[in-house]
């Protein structure tokens with residue numbers, strides 16, 4: 169851009185031709201081209217940089233681009249650290265004895281869990297029947313300790329007890345027969361009709 173001088177040529181947007189054309193520089197203000205004459209139509213007008221050939225914006229944006237690149241690389245480094253920390257945490261645990269996740273089992277903090285959907289994770293918190301497990305991509309809250317015997321035992325014995333109970337006692341309904349005895353006695357005591 170320092171090569172521009174009055175009388176030289178420069179590509180510029182011609183206001184009459186509506187095209188990017190070769191122009192002759194008529195006047196300059198410092199290093200900036202101020203006025204040009206179109207080599208095609210011969211008209212002279214204020215200088216307009218050809219689209220995409222802008223000098224000053226490109227030089228300033230290249231410097232900002234450099235600073236942006238350095239800051240983004242720092243952010244990338246941070247993201248990598250997070251991933252590594254999960255791997256490192258998992259590596260410090262007993263992955264060889266990873267347990268297959270089952271809501272019936274009961275887990276403790278730091279236990280390594282193998283989940284069929286979420287993969288390998290480790291227990292970070294236990295809250296009653298809920299357990300927080302950190303997997304590679306996310307932390308999930310899952311249930312545990314649901315394998316208690318009380319849920320199964322009542323399902324078996326009570327039905328058997330009830331099935332035998334009523335069958336042993338078909339008699340109570342016959343207690344309604346005594347009225348038949350009194351009616352029989354009534355027959356004997358009805359001579360008034362004859």
Ligand SMILES: [Zn+2]
Nearest residue numbers: 182185206209
């Ligand atoms: Zn022109």
